[in-house]
Amino acid sequence: FLSGKRALITGSTSGIGLAIARAFAAEGAEVVLNGFGDADEIAKLCDELGASHVGADLLTAEGCEELMEKAGPVDILVNNAGMQHVSPVDEFPVDKWNAIIALNLTAAFHTSRLAVPHMKQKGWGRIINTASAHSKTASPFKSAYNASKHGIDGFTKTIALELAQTGVTANCISPGYVWTPLIEGQIPDTMKARGLSRDEVINDVLLAKQPTKKFVQPSEIGALAVFLCREEAGNVTGANWSIDGGWTAE
Numbered sequence: 001f002l003s004g005k006r007a008l009i010t011g012s013t014s015g016i017g018l019a020i021a022r023a024f025a026a027e028g029a030e031v032v033l034n035g036f037g038d039a040d041e042i043a044k045l046c047d048e049l050g051a052s053h054v055g056a057d058l059l060t061a062e063g064c065e066e067l068m069e070k071a072g073p074v075d076i077l078v079n080n081a082g083m084q085h086v087s088p089v090d091e092f093p094v095d096k097w098n099a100i101i102a103l104n105l106t107a108a109f110h111t112s113r114l115a116v117p118h119m120k121q122k123g124w125g126r127i128i129n130t131a132s133a134h135s136k137t138a139s140p141f142k143s144a145y146n147a148s149k150h151g152i153d154g155f156t157k158t159i160a161l162e163l164a165q166t167g168v169t170a171n172c173i174s175p176g177y178v179w180t181p182l183i184e185g186q187i188p189d190t191m192k193a194r195g196l197s198r199d200e201v202i203n204d205v206l207l208a209k210q211p212t213k214k215f216v217q218p219s220e221i222g223a224l225a226v227f228l229c230r231e232e233a234g235n236v237t238g239a240n241w242s243i244d245g246g247w248t249a250e
């Protein structure tokens, strides 16, 4: 049902973004991938999904502008690229703070401001932001990430209100722990910050948060993103959808 629609998913060479890209491609969307990685693997992904790829770095406004220019007008925008750093606040590297806010929050402002004119003109659009359970609640040692994710929730609600009468919706999807390279990458720092072993981090820190005791699957997030693009979801806007195994219900 997405044929004729162009969908740009930031940070879609890996993890959750790639799963959303696959789900959109399966529904017939013309997919534009973004993100870093091995050139041959990205070329293979493009073949598999009939997609194009723009490798712009979204840490800067110029990078976001380059992405939007090369992607062309998009009907569906998924702001998904994100990064994490785990450290106590008094040791938190300033450059990491700035990068996390730039990528997880500010990039979504730039891509959205550049995508909205076309969506308004068409009278249809979908903006979906990958937030996190950490947009609703906090865990220690993730000050920049939690601030960025609470921020994207506020940004999404604001543009949902601004666009409410235009046919364009804006929503967040808030996963709990999903097994992706982003999660694997934070295990060593969490071991260090909390003085725990790898298994203790997985079972006593990560899965301890999720009443289901299971990691969320990237494909489940793809299915939710597809639902938000349906006509029947036209009145779903300004929402922040948890998909976290019950974490934020506690």
Ligand code: NAD
Pocket (backbone or CB within 6 Å): 010, 011, 012, 013, 014, 015, 016, 017, 034, 035, 036, 037, 056, 057, 058, 059, 080, 081, 082, 083, 103, 104, 130, 131, 132, 133, 174, 175, 176, 177, 178, 179, 180, 181, 182, 183
């Ligand atoms: P991932 O590390 O697997 O993928 C991140 C993607 O972003 C990759 O494609 C990477 O190349 C791209 N990227 C990184 N820096 C970039 C930059 N400067 N410019 C452009 N692209 C860049 O991560 P993931 O786990 O799939 O995370 C995707 C999103 O989901 C993030 O916003 C993350 O905060 C959020 N999230 C993840 C989890 C989880 O448990 N994995 C939970 C909640 C929210």
